[in-house]
Amino acid sequence: MPKLGLEFLGAFGLSPVELVSIAADLDCQFISTIMEPMDYNPEGHARWSLRQDPKLVQELRAAARDTGVEIGLGDGFALLANLDVREAYARDLDIHVEIGTRRINTISFDPDVERTMDQFCQITEMATARGIEITTEFCPIATIATLDMAKRTVDKAGPPATILLDTMHFHRSGATTDELRAMDKKLIGHIQLCDVPQTPLFDDYMEEALYERGIPGDGVAPLSEILAALPQVEYIGLEMPLRSLMEQGVGVKDRMARCVAGARKVMAGAAALEQA
Numbered sequence: 001m002p003k004l005g006l007e008f009l010g011a012f013g014l015s016p017v018e019l020v021s022i023a024a025d026l027d028c029q030f031i032s033t034i035m036e037p038m039d040y041n042p043e044g045h046a047r048w049s050l051r052q053d054p055k056l057v058q059e060l061r062a063a064a065r066d067t068g069v070e071i072g073l074g075d076g077f078a079l080l081a082n083l084d085v086r087e088a089y090a091r092d093l094d095i096h097v098e099i100g101t102r103r104i105n106t107i108s109f110d111p112d113v114e115r116t117m118d119q120f121c122q123i124t125e126m127a128t129a130r131g132i133e134i135t136t137e138f139c140p141i142a143t144i145a146t147l148d149m150a151k152r153t154v155d156k157a158g159p160p161a162t163i164l165l166d167t168m169h170f171h172r173s174g175a176t177t178d179e180l181r182a183m184d185k186k187l188i189g190h191i192q193l194c195d196v197p198q199t200p201l202f203d204d205y206m207e208e209a210l211y212e213r214g215i216p217g218d219g220v221a222p223l224s225e226i227l228a229a230l231p232q233v234e235y236i237g238l239e240m241p242l243r244s245l246m247e248q249g250v251g252v253k254d255r256m257a258r259c260v261a262g263a264r265k266v267m268a269g270a271a272a273l274e275q276a
Contacts, residue, residue, distance in 0.1 A: 004263060005030035005072050007192060007239040009210065011252055013041035015048045016071075017056070020063040022253050026260050030072030030102070032237055033060075035092050040210070042246060050095050061099050072235050073190060074101040074132075079108035079119045079143075089123060093130055102235070103133035103189065105164050108143040116143045117156050124157040135164035135189045140173045141205050147175045147183075154187060162189025165230070166239065168196050168213060171221040172205075180229035188230050192239040193263055195219030211243040216262035224269035231274055238263055 006023045008016070008031065016033040023031050036049045050057055064071055074096045077089060096104060104127055108116040120136055127134040134157075138150040147163070147170070154161040165188050180188075195214030202208045216223050227236070238259045245255050 002234050002236050002267070003029035003070075003072065004260065004267075005032065005070075005235060005237040006256055006259075007032045007073070007237040008034055008037075008075065009239050010241045010256065010259065012043055012241065012243075012246065013037040013045040014043075014252055015045065015056070016050070017059050017063045018045075020060070020067055020069045022256055023069045024067040025253070026257055028069065028238075028260065030070040030235060030237070032073035032075050032105075033071060033099075033101075034074070034076035035095065038210075042243075043252065050099070051092070057095060057098050064100060071096075071099050071101040072103070073135075073237060074104040077104050077106040077123065079106055079110050079116050079123075081110045081112065081115070083110070083119065085119050085123045086126065090126065093126055093132065096132060097130050101132060103127075103135060105135045105137055105190065107137045107139060110143055113143060113149075117153050120153055120161070121157045124161045128160060133160050133162070133189065135162050137164040137166060137169070137192075138173065139166065139169040139209075146173050147179060151183070151187060163187050164190045164192065165226070165233075166192040166194075167221050167223060167226055168192075168194050168209060168239075170226065171196055172200075177222055177225045177229050180226065185230060185232050188233050189235075191227070191230065191233050191236045193223065193227075193236055193266070194238070194240045195221050195223060195262075211241050213240045213242070215240060215242070215258055216266040218262070223266045224273055227267060227270035228273035231270075236263070236267070 150163045
């Protein structure tokens with residue numbers, strides 16, 4: 001069975017130490033984290049920073065060790081125009097070494113595709129030198145917008161670089177499960193799972209991505225088919241920000257519990273497809 005994890009995006013600013021605790025309570029095997037929370041913090045969580053707080057780094061490492069919950073993904077490595085990735089991200093990568101992060105994820109908003117690929121090659125070298133795996137994420141509004149572009153990017157960087165497949169971006173980019181079945185499965189290193197409705201809830205793609213996604217089974221994305229096509233992927237993260245439930249007073253742990261329950265149903269459906 002793949003490992004199931006809680007992605008930071010649905011926690012709306014909760015500290016990674018507290019997210020580890022929730023993951024352990026919900027029988028999840030990993031979390032993802034970023035260096036500092038995004039500004040959106042409607043539930044009033046205490047501000048934190050892995051960059052500025054060495055004690056928090058120690059507490060997170062200890063929490064992961066004591067619970068057995070891994071830091072499966074370090075997110076937030078944006079590739080931008082005029083960014084020197086070696087200068088910008090060396091210290092962040094060192095912190096991820098300290099907390100035992102398995103892999104990091106990049107996404108590019110530099111409009112220059114070739115420069116994006118060069119930056120990705122540089123950060124792949126940096127991560128690999130530290131014993132950290134790396135993925136790149138494709139998204140319709142990002143520079144690497146399609147599955148095919150992501151394949152070309154990781155091909156240029158070479159192993160151990162792989163693709164992060166976010167099921168929202170996969171579905172909205174027009175990719176198909178036939179493409180997944182036809183490709184080299186080793187190119188996909190991490191899945192971020194959520195569902196989406198047939199018609200977007202918002203005109204702004206980023207608003208939907210950051211604040212309101214669907215629990216697996218509540219939308220139209222072919223989630224079981226995606227998972228059945230990628231049985232070798234070990235890490236499945238639940239990336240489901242649920243602002244509407246939060247505004248109804250549903251707390252972060254209860255929101256995550258609903259996501260876990262939906263994901264397990266989808267995973268059971270994928271297992272049935274594999275056996276058919």
